[in-house]
Amino acid sequence: MEAQPTRFMGHEMPQALRAAAGQLAAYLGGRGEDLVFVENATTGCNAVLRSLDFAPGDEILVLSHGYGAVVKAARYVASRAGAKVTYAPIPFPRTDDDAVVDSVARTITPRTKLAIIDHVTSHSALVLPLAAIVAACHARGVPVLADGAHGPGNLDLDVPATGADYYAGNCHKWLNASKGCAFLWVQPEKQAGLHPVTISHGYEQGFLAEFDWTGTRDMSAYLAVTAALDFHARLGGPALRARNRALAAEGAALIAGRLGSETSGGNVAANAMGLVRLPVTGEISQPRANAIRGQLVAAGTDLPINEVDGAIWLRISAQAYNEIEDFSRLATLLQSELANQLA
Numbered sequence: 001m002e003a004q005p006t007r008f009m010g011h012e013m014p015q016a017l018r019a020a021a022g023q024l025a026a027y028l029g030g031r032g033e034d035l036v037f038v039e040n041a042t043t044g045c046n047a048v049l050r051s052l053d054f055a056p057g058d059e060i061l062v063l064s065h066g067y068g069a070v071v072k073a074a075r076y077v078a079s080r081a082g083a084k085v086t087y088a089p090i091p092f093p094r095t096d097d098d099a100v101v102d103s104v105a106r107t108i109t110p111r112t113k114l115a116i117i118d119h120v121t122s123h124s125a126l127v128l129p130l131a132a133i134v135a136a137c138h139a140r141g142v143p144v145l146a147d148g149a150h151g152p153g154n155l156d157l158d159v160p161a162t163g164a165d166y167y168a169g170n171c172h173k174w175l176n177a178s179k180g181c182a183f184l185w186v187q188p189e190k191q192a193g194l195h196p197v198t199i200s201h202g203y204e205q206g207f208l209a210e211f212d213w214t215g216t217r218d219m220s221a222y223l224a225v226t227a228a229l230d231f232h233a234r235l236g237g238p239a240l241r242a243r244n245r246a247l248a249a250e251g252a253a254l255i256a257g258r259l260g261s262e263t264s265g266g267n268v269a270a271n272a273m274g275l276v277r278l279p280v281t282g283e284i285s286q287p288r289a290n291a292i293r294g295q296l297v298a299a300g301t302d303l304p305i306n307e308v309d310g311a312i313w314l315r316i317s318a319q320a321y322n323e324i325e326d327f328s329r330l331a332t333l334l335q336s337e338l339a340n341q342l343a
């Protein structure tokens with residue numbers, strides 16, 4: 001790229017980008033011509049939200065556990081159109097697949113123009129029954145933008161099989177790709193009229209042309225996704241994902257057992273993240289959760305700790321490099337660091 005920038009950008013990069021998109025799409029069960037690269041899931045969701053037309057009184061449905069940044073993007077788009085954001089409550093911590101589908105269905109009204117469904121929720125680490133939710137939304141004429149930030153490399157994912165109209169996913173989380181490597185997959189019939197957040201030379205030349213060039217930038221993270229896919233496969237692919245799921249469940253149960261607490265659950269599918277309720281005495285709030293996290297950072301570790309629906313929960317992740325001993329050490333640290341705050 002640096003030796004011959006114009007040759008690279010003009011002649012080598014376009015084909016290389018499409019080849020990488022093809023490989024990534026194949027891994028996701030789809031076709032390269034339905035997939036474009038974006039920097040992150042937030043950008044992918046913004047591209048969809050900012051391409052659609054909303055009228056005063058229209059509604060954008062999000063989940064009560066929806067990712068904060070994406071909900072803000074929905075609020076921004078809604079506020080500019082005089083539309084509003086509605087929230088489907090997620091039952092938690094005893095989450096039930098059918099109850100989630102039902103909650104989304106009951107939140108839909110004749111004014112609902114889009115539903116944004118997190119495939120794996122962030123603070124609560126739930127794998128939601130995306131295909132069933134999409135079916136319920138489509139039955140009411142509502143298209144679905146799936147926020148799959150935590151999907152690729154974590155779930156056994158077949159994107160077209162979810163039925164979602166749009167699926168934004170990150171490769172820089174569970175696929176171990178370089179930071180700034182994500183994708184937006186779009187159903188063929190929804191591609192016309194979809195635009196990247198940055199309009200550039202590709203405008204009016206079709207879905208791929210619009211997204212493949214949004215101005216000069218370093219495409220390395222996109223092109224290197226092929227190496228990340230190879231690496232993920234070498235580590236075991238589906239076997240690695242199954243191992244990480246089992247380890248996250250085992251790690252969460254271990255910590256919950258040591259703290260005399262509970263894990264979240266219900267009948268939702270497992271993933272490589274687990275949630276443990278922190279049985280702390282006193283105030284339950286996000287500032288308190290932040291203060292506890294700060295204390296653990298000072299003690300040499302870090303993990304997401306959030307207030308979710310009236311309790312404080314810590315989220316663990318099990319990656320290829322983790323062993324059960326890591327979670328045992330975390331439990332020991334929690335017991336000593338938080339000794340005077342635990343119930």
Ligand SMILES: Cc1ncc(COP(=O)(O)O)c(C=O)c1O
Nearest residue numbers: 040041042067118122147149170
């Ligand atoms: C559900 C969900 N959506 C979106 C994002 C944002 O991802 P990114 O910062 O890569 O855009 C996250 C990040 O954790 C997430 O959990």
